[in-house]
Amino acid sequence: MNACATRPIPSWWKRTGFTSNFPSHSELRSESAGDMKYKAVIFDCDGVLVDSETLGNRVLAEMITDIGFPLSPEQAVQQFKGGKLADCLAVVEDQMDAKLPADFATQVRAQMAKVFEKELQAIQGVREALEAIPVTKCVASNGPEEKMALTLKITDLSRYFDGRIYSAYTVGVWKPEPDLYLYAADQMGVHPNECVVIEDSKLGVQAAVAAGIPVLGYADHSSPVELESFGAKTFRSMYELPALLGLQSSFS
Structure with a gap:
């Protein structure tokens, strides 16, 4: 798709002197x-x-597995590489047909930070x-x-x-x-x-x-x-x- 030509112009782009449109x-x-x-x-x-992709997705896979939905690190990388965490968790919820805990994303980020400090x-x-x-x-x-x-x-x-x-x-x-x-x-x-x-x-x-x-x-x-x-x-x-x-x- 030619997203640049059709999307609305955000305010930050209007401040540039390059062109009047994307x-x-x-x-x-x-x-x-x-x-x-x-x-x-x-x-x-x-x-x-x-x-960090391998480490982060390993943490995500382990935490999702711990709540009863088995997921391997390899599967996590394949499905979620480069994605927004909220979107990744939405996919998991859809696959589980259940809601994750409300603070699950916060827990994931905290655990990732601990692992990064040790292994990154x-x-x-x-x-x-x-x-x-x-x-x-x-x-x-x-x-x-x-x-x-x-x-x-x-x-x-x-x-x-x-x-x-x-x-x-x-x-x-x-x-x-x-x-x-x-x-x-x-x-x-x-x-x-x-x-x-x-x-x-x-x-x-x-x-x-x-x-x-x-x-x-x-x-x-x-x-x-x-x-x-x-x-x-x-x-x-x-x-x-x-x-x-x-x-x-x-x-x-």
């Missing part, structure tokens, strides 16, 4: 990320910067990639800003973004809609076609494509075929990212 795909040029014509790089957080690691090679990328960088995620701040602090990645951490909870619209990525571009002062997005989920790839932003799909723990089917150019290792951005050869 950019449509016809307004944006299609460029390869390999020639590094971009002024900014937008990173998803979970599964791209920090290895940065994605292998991402620190080296961030060091090599000289242009403006930001994080844009479906997760709450507090969660991103915690995971980036634990992994010592916060310093690469100078506070440019953008949450769908701030925008009020979640991936796969394009709004978060358009908001991130606006906040960095660049046009959407001057950015490139780094994603690992189909929801994120869909959001970037709908925003008219080129997207590289990190497929170390994802299906490259699935990400490519939604419009991403895929890669398997963060050590490859600088070369994909046209900066230098891949790290050995």
Whole structure:
């Protein structure tokens, strides 16, 4: 769908000087990320910067199993990767045909935070990639800003973004809609076609494509075929990212 051309214009977009409406795909040029014509790089957080998808979905699966609805971590990743927690829990309720406790989401987030403090690691090679990328960088995620701040602090990645951490909870619209990525571009002062997005989920790839932003799909723990089917150019290792951005050869 051409969501950018048909959705109502939010107030934050009206403040930009780029155009009077969301950019449509016809307004944006299609460029390869390999020639590094971009002024900014937008990173998803979970599964791209920090290895939290597996940990978070393990916690979710364990807690759902504990209340009598067996769910494996692998099933949780397959169903919920990249999704908004409230939407994930709504799916669980539908599958259970029962309501979860009212404070279940709060319990899940608290338990995730405990597990992250003990076990969370940065994605292998991402620190080296961030060091090599000289242009403006930001994080844009479906997760709450507090969660991103915690995971980036634990992994010592916060310093690469100078506070440019953008949450769908701030925008009020979640991936796969394009709004978060358009908001991130606006906040960095660049046009959407001057950015490139780094994603690992189909929801994120869909959001970037709908925003008219080129997207590289990190497929170390994802299906490259699935990400490519939604419009991403895929890669398997963060050590490859600088070369994909046209900066230098891949790290050995």
